[in-house]
Amino acid sequence: DQQVKQNSPSLSVQEGRISILNCDYTNSMFDYFLWYKKYPAEGPTFLISISSIKDKNEDGRFTVFLNKSAKHLSLHIVPSQPGDSAVYFCAALRGSQGNLIFGKGTKLSVKP
């Protein structure tokens, strides 16, 4: 029973173009969403987050969009850089205990 779904296991993008990573969720009680980036042999690193009261949050090259009615969020990276190549995890925060519910991740490859 996956409450957070990342349906694309991988994505390949040319350097300089936009990368769009998608995430869907099923639990309408989630009210906070986060994106983490993970390099091989390292732990996830926080990238950007969004509260359910917003529909967009921007931080430099990274923008997260939230569509509550569709239970969908997306991460846009523009322009994409080779150093962005990593696995990106979408996560939702449940309740008040700090349990993050993670998707399975999308492996982004940015080609020079």
Added chain:
Amino acid sequence: NAGVMQNPRHLVRRRGQEARLRCSPMKGHSHVYWYRQLPEEGLKFMVYLQKENIIDESGMPKERFSAEFPKEGPSILRIQQVVRGDSAAYFCASSARTATPATNEKLFFGSGTQLSVL
């Protein structure tokens, strides 16, 4: 990832042995979370601890797994009588306060311990 220290990085155990995974949170952090990542899966929450207290262990398997975060020293995740299905990457994260939408507190992850059960 800076500051959350996990050791060992790699741990090999034979079936039936015990595995002990250690996590030292970032300086000033008193909240520790353990997550497990099975191959080809996302991270799954296991347990949330504060100093000397288990706050939420809803993700812990009912048997063989235990966790502690003593007043002094690192948090320990202990797996008794390991089986092949326990092979996974175990990540620890810490925060200064409870991570809720209200606090906007972020979790900082360590580099993980890769457990391999032969």
